[in-house]
Amino acid sequence: MDYRFTVEQEAFRKEFADWLAKQIPKGFDPSKRNYYDDDEWKAAYQKFQKSLFEGGYAAMHYEKEYGGQGKTMMEQVIVQQTIATTCGELSMPGGITMGMALPTIHSCCTEAQKREHIPKILDGTYIWCQGFSEPNAGSDVANCATRAVRKNGDYIIDGQKTWTSFAHMADWCILLVRTDPSVAKHKGLSYLLVNMKTPGIEVRPMVQLTEEAEFNEVFFDNVKVPVENRVGEEGQGWMIAITTLMFERTIGDAIMGPMYERNYKRLVDLAKSTLREGKPVIENPVIRQQLAQAYIETMVLKYHGLRNLSKTLKGGIPGPEGSIGKLLWSEPNQRITENALNMQGLNSQVMRGSPWTIQDGNWQYSYLRAKGNTIEAGSSEIQRNIIGERCLLLPKDSSREARRK
Amino acid sequence: MDYRFTVEQEAFRKEFADWLAKQIPKGFDPSKRNYYDDDEWKAAYQKFQKSLFEGGYAAMHYEKEYGGQGKTMMEQVIVQQTIATTCGELSMPGGITMGMALPTIHSCCTEAQKREHIPKILDGTYIWCQGFSEPNAGSDVANCATRAVRKNGDYIIDGQKTWTSFAHMADWCILLVRTDPSVAKHKGLSYLLVNMKTPGIEVRPMVQLTEEAEFNEVFFDNVKVPVENRVGEEGQGWMIAITTLMFERTIGDAIMGPMYERNYKRLVDLAKSTLREGKPVIENPVIRQQLAQAYIETMVLKYHGLRNLSKTLKGGIPGPEGSIGKLLWSEPNQRITENALNMQGLNSQVMRGSPWTIQDGNWQYSYLRAKGNTIEAGSSEIQRNIIGERCLLLPKDSSREARRK
């Protein structure tokens, strides 16, 4: 058992960090949010991703023939950890692209599809979004009602997706559609690659409770998608949607630890610089217990991420226990942001833009944003169902059992 | 709105407290447990209950013809609160008798049954137990499998009850039995009054994790119970079991507040007298927060109890929201006893019988005992089901819905 990275890996980390330092745009302040305009943000992402690609740091673990670097997942983790903790905002518009679209295309697409799409993802040309959720398919993704009817060489798509992150920036979409309404719900689904410029697609931003529009509704009205844009076979959509993302999630989990470590440092700064009754709150024993707990949960996230990564590197396949990772970042984040607000006392109400704002209002935003963490990307309830039924093999409840028949 | 008791009620409280002080056996120490021998304990209960009866303080709210005092529920609450906070141990063996058997007999029995049983309950002659739970009928009480087959003028009973409190002391039992296995589960049950001396009844004490035997298994082997000992009609057992206890629960809830207030005082004494790093733990800000929370939860219990009592006195019928009362004492008790142990640090491990024991080991016992609070008398899960389905009218889950048909 060894938690140390190898000398080569540490050297690579340093090399990459040094290189990265030179790529960060002038004036970029990692301690706060820099982009409030989406066009600017997209352009910054594209430029940044292009430099990564040209520098030889894009998709380290993918084959060279598709534009990767032919290295192991460790290098990719090192790159992503370093980005996440120094300039995560620059890579964020590519979150769905890199975390969802890319691995799906990489592991389930035809050679032609791969050659068409992967390079333009890696060089930052295209941003992708993911059309899974619908108004009546939230936790119950298999309830997908967006229809795709085959007509000549096309699918004609009608329906609506919702909670689609980055759709307003996206060039392409990975889309789950119903191609056969006559079979059991999860059997009639297919998976398509859709160009967002296709006529009939309308994107409407949805404002969330943070007062920002990070998500969108996407409407499909008689949208033609060539049959060759299907991933896998007709009816395989559910399987592709469910299974292909497991490997990539390992990387996602592994970068959470360092991100939360950075947050802990901010939390400590906050505790040292914020006063309560005229004294720094870090002197308050109750707050100290909360700080400690935040650190402990951060350690869990970090070492759980490494343990999973290590298992994956040894050829283990991360199974449904990957659901733990989701719970390990989403639920502590709600506690940690709440604690951060507690530390600020009344000042915790002040958002960005006042002389009384603390740490640029980051914690205020994060507190509100964190309320979505236990809902998005599979709610905590769904995660616990998955853990209970697939890891612990507890019986399905009778209504859901009945539906599978 | 007025939280004050009337002048007459306060006078009555004082009168009763003065009278009670004279009844308490010499050497009885209310700050600890006095009876470790069950025979002694039963005898002490019988003597105490007899004195209550003779003093005119038994069942204040019942009609004089059955041995009550014809007063309101307020006098009964005052009596029970006073007993609970000064010498509760003396009345405890009658807990099921007074809380379960008596109100059931009082509201559901025939005149003849009432005249036979109520006086002997009120004067302390008989202790009752309650045969509801079975090995396969825990949360699912309607799954009761103990059979009662009618033969001549008797029911012949075969089966097993479990978790029967005080059965080893009891003279009589209120027993739920299945008289008709051919109809829906909750429709085939009946309710009997059973003399525990009837041949064929065997009581086996069950030791619980506190290392004490508070409960019993009760085995019925060809036990004859006269048909006239049935309460209500055949098949009404479920309704009687479910509904008759609602009123009395109001009193039970109303005495919880004062009991927890007394416990809070003990907790404060503990915090003042116990050292941590050489200083009284009450000076520790983290412990202080826990203490405050214990007090707040105690206030909730107290004022919730009074609010329900007040509603009942005005003729309101406590409905399923009575389930709240159960949650309000069981769950805080686990937190409060845990906090009490926290305050003691390492000493919290020491049970009764050492120079290093704190407060006679009461908190150690209570900590372990409290683990049963969320299981007994309807688990927290069952309470939340009841609240969800009967107070909030949320749909039953489909499997349980199906069963009712």
Added chain:
Amino acid sequence: MDINLNEDQVEMMRQARRFCENETPMTFVREMFEDERGFTDDLWNKMVEMGWTAMLIPEQYGGLGMQMTDLMLVLMEHGRAVVPSPLFSTVLLGAEAIIAAGSDAQKEKYLTAIAEGSMRGTLALHEPGSGANPGYIQMEARKDGDGFILSGTKLFVTDAHAADFIVCPARTKAGIDPADGITLFIVDAKAPGVAISQLPVIDRTRKLCAIEFKNVKVGKDGILGEANKGWSPLCKVIRKACVGLAAECIGAAEKAMEIAIEYAKVRVQFDQPIGSFQAIKHRCAQMYVEVESGRSLLYYAAWAQDNTDEQEAAIAASAAKVLCTETGKNVAGSAIQVLGGIGFSWEHEIHFYLKRTKASELAFGDTLYHREQVVSLTT
């Protein structure tokens, strides 16, 4: 003992609910959230007509002489509707400070005007560096002839932008013990040297302001109560303010719970209403437990303000503040979880409940502070 509401009270609640439905529907709340002023004269006038500004004011000053339990019922309804208005600040901060410490002349001047709706007031309590401890008051008032000169900063002053007068505690004697050296002043909101600016807060259904006092002169008639002994009446004001916020939070929690329950009954996933799943059902049940627990403690705390000694009133107010604001926040948060994606949207109203209750948790002493109060007063 009788904890049931009487007929008048039930009717008062019913009227308040109808008022809120008609006058402050969610569309209005949204408008006011974005609006700089955060309320309209029309709304204010109608509230005055309802008698709400006069409820707690003694009859001799044109008020209705009612008790905190009565106002509590109105505020619960306001909590249910997240009503934006300077009612809370005027009746529980401005007016109560005058009631608690004012001379007859001051009462005559301010209370009569508040009761008839022609004046609004607030309390400038918190200072930078206090965290959330209302006893941390360091702003200085220098003696100046018969009067004083105030200089310093107050933060998180509720509705100061809409107030005619501001009650401002300041130190007239150096030290840290709030019981010794704090004097209350009545400051005209338009007085030279008073600069009021709104803070960009999370919950903008209730505006909070920063106030800079630059050599603000307060005459003799602006001294409220006894010099150096302002803490005791201030505590009384804080106590009632806490109960008022607790009432709002229980109203808010109740409504948030209802929203979640209604959704759980109609939202179908996996072919079942989600309310049939225990994860949701038990969550809703827990909301109900918390709302009813909070209500039981709230009723007592409100009653205690007018009917028990100071210590008991203080314990009850602090306990209710802790429990009910946490309940509000927890239930609103829990409702978001039940609603899922839609609950996270701006479009749905649930987030207003989270924001308002979260703000209430912090105002006039946070949970840490009030738990400490409870333990100091009960041990």
Added chain:
Amino acid sequence: MDINLNEDQVEMMRQARRFCENETPMTFVREMFEDERGFTDDLWNKMVEMGWTAMLIPEQYGGLGMQMTDLMLVLMEHGRAVVPSPLFSTVLLGAEAIIAAGSDAQKEKYLTAIAEGSMRGTLALHEPGSGANPGYIQMEARKDGDGFILSGTKLFVTDAHAADFIVCPARTKAGIDPADGITLFIVDAKAPGVAISQLPVIDRTRKLCAIEFKNVKVGKDGILGEANKGWSPLCKVIRKACVGLAAECIGAAEKAMEIAIEYAKVRVQFDQPIGSFQAIKHRCAQMYVEVESGRSLLYYAAWAQDNTDEQEAAIAASAAKVLCTETGKNVAGSAIQVLGGIGFSWEHEIHFYLKRTKASELAFGDTLYHREQVVSLTT
């Protein structure tokens, strides 16, 4: 980076599990719970044969020179079976104190004997009034020629009744700073003036003793390490003890979880296995989340003891102690709730898991203490 167990380690775990199944089944645990001594020579000898007493002892003293991660795996299995034995006290308290502070001669004498199983030792750390702070050491050692005379009381000494020697920290210089003035002593358990009595504790699968020292003479050879500088090696011992308890707790939690899950699959109520109800299913899922979280932190903490600097080792040990003992206690408590009535019975084994993990939460610094350690070391 490689956090996978190697083949030897997997085999070691497998053997330990088999050992526990054969040698310490629940019937044996129950017997030992009631038994005054709490273990048998036969069990001890078999443990020695397994090499467990020698694992952490350097090879030059007859040990196996293994790392904390190896012992951790064995202790997880012991936690699963609630193994009663003085192994923990001997290898992680007695032996580690000698390893941390002993001279060559002391190591030769004690470690060799421990490795071969002919000697047992423990650590007399806690004192009355400490609460649960291991740094609160006030017992005095008076200078007496070359040696010292010890007088005072130590409490909660693990397995002192079965120990041949007791490492006892005491003050050789007045004060409260543990870093200055504490000296460690090796006391013969049979020395005149040493009176050992067992405490009636909740968890009697691990015996805890009170020791009265009445003018106990300790010669020069009984001084362990540098005078007045005993705190630093003591911290090292405490750190590993914490990791050891954390390992036991994760093993215990894992087993308690398995018990609950098995029951939830077969126990039928309302015509369904109760594990199909989300109230139970999600509770079990939460157990799994906690067990796996604890395991991830535990592995690192064990590794850190031998492979990082003192500060990181201390942070990791404290963090693992807090998380894993709470996990043990929470999962055991949660399992009781899943089991319902039967879980509350003496007859079912689950309560042993609750009692052992609860005791572990308190030993060598409770959660309050270790959270404070984490925050002091990371800010």
